[in-house]
Amino acid sequence: MEGGCFCGNVRYEITGKVARVVNCHCTMCRRTSGAPFVTWLIVPVGGFQYLQGQPSLLKSSEKGSRYFCSSCGTPIACTNLDHKAYVDVTLGSLDDPDNFAPDGEFYEDTRLGWVEKAEG
Numbered sequence: 228m229e230g231g232c233f234c235g236n237v238r239y240e241i242t243g244k245v246a247r248v249v250n251c252h253c254t255m256c257r258r259t260s261g262a263p264f265v266t267w268l269i270v271p272v273g274g275f276q277y278l279q280g281q282p283s284l285l286k287s288s289e290k291g292s293r294y295f296c297s298s299c300g301t302p303i304a305c306t307n308l309d310h311k312a313y314v315d316v317t318l319g320s321l322d323d324p325d326n327f328a329p330d331g332e333f334y335e336d337t338r339l340g341w342v343e344k345a346e347g
């Protein structure tokens with residue numbers, strides 16, 4: 228299963244089993260994506276590899292690192308020191324995003340009022 232950024236400079240593959248798919252409504256996801264919320268695939272770090280290009284790093288918090296294409300800005304991945312065994316990958320950057328649907332929600336306290344909760 229592969230994905231990449233809008234311009235094509237960064238490409239990746241997921242070979243590991245996707246542990247969870249969640250909608251994150253935190254304010255950092257919202258601001259860094261420009262979207263109401265971000266849907267993440269949570270994948271074991273060993274099951275995620277870059278095939279081409281290297282994304283830029285944004286330290287978005289003390290423990291959080293976000294990776295995005297430096298040419299086109301597409302958010303690709305996020306890591307957090309609190310769960311080092313996993314990498315979060317943006318569902319929207321997958322080549323076939325419709326293969327997955329969210330099974331849960333993070334940071335519902337900052338979910339926008341008009342955003343419906345995904346049915347699991």
Ligand SMILES: [Zn+2]
Nearest residue numbers: 232234296299
């Ligand atoms: Zn790009």
Ligand SMILES: [Zn+2]
Nearest residue numbers: 251252253256
């Ligand atoms: Zn978030």
